[in-house]
Amino acid sequence: MIRRVRIVLTFLALALVGAAPNASASVFNPKTFTLTNGMQVVVIENHRIPAVTHMVWYKAGAADEPWGQSGVAHYLEHLMFKGTRDTPPGEFSRLVAINGGRENAFTTQDYTAYYQTVARDRLELVMRLEADRMANLVIDPEQAKPELQVVLEERRSRVDNDPSAQLDEQMRAVLFLHHPYGIPVIGWEPEIKRLTAAEATQFYKTHYAPNNAILVVAGDITVDELRPLAEKYYGAIPRRVLAPRLSVLEPTPIAPRRVALESEQVRRPSLSRTYLAPSHGATLRPEVYALEVLSEVMGGGATSRLYRSLVVEQKLAVGAGAYYSANGIDWTRFVFSLSPQESVDLVKLEAGLDAEIDKLLKDGVTAEEVERAKGRLQSQAIYARDSLETGARAIGAALSLGRTTEDVEAWPERIGAVTPAQVMAAAKLVLRPERSVTGTLLPAKR
Amino acid sequence: MTLRVLLSLAFLAVIAFMAPAEAGTRIDRVRSPGGVEAWLVEDHSVPVIALRVIFRGGAALDPVEKLGLANMTASLLDEGAGPLDAQAFQRRMEDLSISLSFEDALDTFGGSLKTLSVNKDAAFDLFRLAMTEPRFDAEAVERIRSGILARIKRSAADPDYLAGRLWWSRAFPEHPYGRPTTGTIETVSRIDQADLKGFVARRLARDTMYIGVVGDITPAELAPVLDRVFGALPAQAAPYALPAVAPRAGGTIAVIDRPVPQSVVLFGESGIKRADPDFYAAFVMNHILGGGSFSSRLYQEVREKKGLAYSIGTYLYPLDWSPLILGSVATQNARVGESIALIRQEWSRMASGGVTDEELSEAKDYLTGSYVLQFDNTDKIARLLVSIQLDDLGIDYIDKRNSYLQAVTRADVARVAKRLLDAKSLSFSVVGQPAGLPSTAVKIPGVE
DSSP states (O other), X not given: OOOSOEEOSSOOOGGGSOOOSSXXXXXXXOEEEEOTXXXXXXXXXXXXXXXXXXXXXXXOOGGGSOTTOTTHHHHHHHHTTSOBSSSOTTHHHHHHHHTTOEEEEEEOSSOEEEEEEEEGGGHHHHHHHHHHHHHOBOOOHHHHHHHHHHHHXXXXXXXXXXXXXXXXXXXHHHHOSSSGGGSOTTOOHHHHHTOOHHHHHHHHHHHOSGGGEEEEEEESOOHHHHHHHHHXXXXXXXXXXXXXXXXXXOOOOOSXXXXXXXXXXXXXXXXXXXXXXXXXXXXXOTXXXXXXXXXXXXXXXXXXXXXXXXXXXXXXXXXXXEEEOOOOSSEEEEEXXXXXXXXXXXXXXXXXXXXXXXXXXXXXXXHHHHHHHHHHHHHHHHHTTSSSHHHHHHHHHHHHXXXXXXXXXXXHHHHHTOOHHHHHXXXXXXXXXXXXXXXXXXXXXX | OOHHHHXXXXXXXXXXXXXXXXXXXXXXXXXXXXXXXXXXXXXXXXXEEEEXXXXXXXGGGSOGGGTTHHHHXXXXXXXXXXXXXXXXXXXXXXXXXXXXXXXXXXXEEEEEEEEEGGGHHHHXXXXXXXXXXXXXXXXXXXXXXXXXXXXXXXXXXXXXXXXXXXHHXXXXXXXXXXXXXXXXXXXXXXXXXXXXXXXXXXXXXXXXXXXXXXXXXXXXXXXXXHHHHHTTSOSOOOOOOOOOOOOOOTTOEEEEEOSOSEEEEEEXXXXXXXXXXXXXXXHHHHIIIIISTTXXXXXXXXXXXXXXXXOEEEEEEEOSSOEEEEEEEEEEGGGHHHHHHHHHHHHHHHHHHOOOHHHHHHHHHHHHHTGGGGGXXXXXXXXXXXXXXXXXXXXXXXXXXXXXXXXXXXXXXXXXXXXXXXXXXXXXXXXXXXXXXXXXXXXXXXXX
């Protein structure tokens, strides 16, 4: 089922960004230009079907919210479907639908994106509508009120009804001592409840402007075809003076932390461990590529170290994996998640995880492990071209973080250049107890 | 013919409301020397190949004392086959970036393969080994079993899972459709290697098999591959039949008390068979009632006007032995009664009044205009090729499908709505602490 307004709490798996393993440099072959008002435009040609995906990305997300208004970026995303000066409420989605289009939107910590996929001859319609709501949104309090209830239901579905999502939210809040990344994108419930149409409007006026946005169009179109349309619809919107992004510096963590959640809604315990880790950000941070390889070596599948050791050999766990996505302007997380065997308690399972981490830090990784991981990551770049939206999402996310298309195109090459020594340097930097939060999920004692 | 040209034609057909002259040429019917047939859409724009196979006969055929057999088999086929033990098999898949998986449904058992075309020979070999020479080594069987048992225990507190089990067990108390496809602690604990081998021998056979292939491969290349991959399967599957059945518990609301802030609700009643002449009218009707994502009546009433849910939807689920129309919603405990009342109200309004001209034409515009968007990815197309064969819709279905929808009239929708929808027959299952709805303390077989 297509649902409007998905929050992407974990960003697009970075593995989706990429190119052919052996190809020189081209993955998506994006073409770019900038409108006179400062809006960046990207075209990714893909002529398999006569359709296009049209996305507008704003370089503003939950991390840009005023203190005390958690969830306002996401609330605004919902309200962007509620009409403008010229388009009555509901009309946007009605027009997209009767033109055979699919649409949605999502909010993250660093950016918010809106998109439609339509037949190529309907592109101009969705550009007109999207440009209209960039400039002329009107938030009617009567429309905004029930939508706040929808957001609260969304929060209940995603978090409050699910103890593992609750644990993850708590762990994130504890991992970030100071940075707003510790606040959930959807917001804390008491603050969501008091959000107002005026606050959403203020967020819109502060951040939604062509010079803070990126247009990405992927599909059956060329840059020459898109340019006049982009100039006509988005080029006409005046730029705004933008406040600089609030700079928040996370202190170096000095103490390991633990979160233990017990719930009547838990029947089987589980364990997870997150580490504060470097992300892509706007500047090149070479260690992120090594961390992607490390994540693959440690927990990337059935032959990864954790699965082989803890599930197959020692039989401590029924599942074990690692996760790392480099998307994020300031920081991101390196995550291990494990589910124990029936007879194994979490203390023993955690000791098993720690033993694997110690072994890694002491004995290092083999050249073969690194080569295998790199090969797997790189071939995902080819699969990424087998759909309309993947390239648009990868490029849009990268540009929203302040990176460049060249940077995305160079991903397979940079993965290919990672050495075992770099993997170990990254592991030693990140996998330190004081950078970690360990979370346990346990059945409530009765 | 390339996919792009094919779909351009399909799209023109949408606009012009007529089938293109080239109807029937876009999909190649490839027949191997040994007589195995596959439908192929050739497309060389990306060097990947997707293959999809479906066998008739799924989890509903699991013996009652071995529930979960189809599911457990699906999880084990890529855990060692032929000369490769589980780790060797997985390692080969990972090193060549091949994805290969199997899954069970109530009426079918399916397999999917995706590979870079440069590795196609190795990928086809792994797929053949998985289907024809699975090992079911004790290590793999016990490891996968413990994972499934853990999942069954975890699910026993999951409101979505419980709402599903509650609905299905009450609708089909004496039919296999009412049983849990993942099995129970007892039945999964009982499954042994002989059961797993027996499942493969009985179900994976050429006469109940439908194959779709999409991507960087020609008909001439594919033909011999079909014999190599599927030729060793037995010619015939074990015969089977299940009784046709209508869902029970109509008109009731069953409640399981769980300490969660939001009640999860499933609802449904009898639907319409895929082969019924009124299926397309029902499909359009469902779109207007609850299928259309942002436009449906239920979405408008429950979400947009009242703010009672984040998502609400309905869908047609034409099972082989019991066609259904099902839906779901989730609302905070205090107000879930309002959601249920609105669903019943919209059910009755559609049954008695049908739809307006505007609703009908907008639904058709969306359903026909968006069809092309299903073809952007090789996996999606491979799935479509197989379901067209499974439902026996004809190799020209992609050309004709939009004309079937265009032919639906207001009278058709009104007739089918009146025939299918009866608010008094709707059965609801609710998990949570819904205000005003007492817990019915129902025991679900296999759930603690």
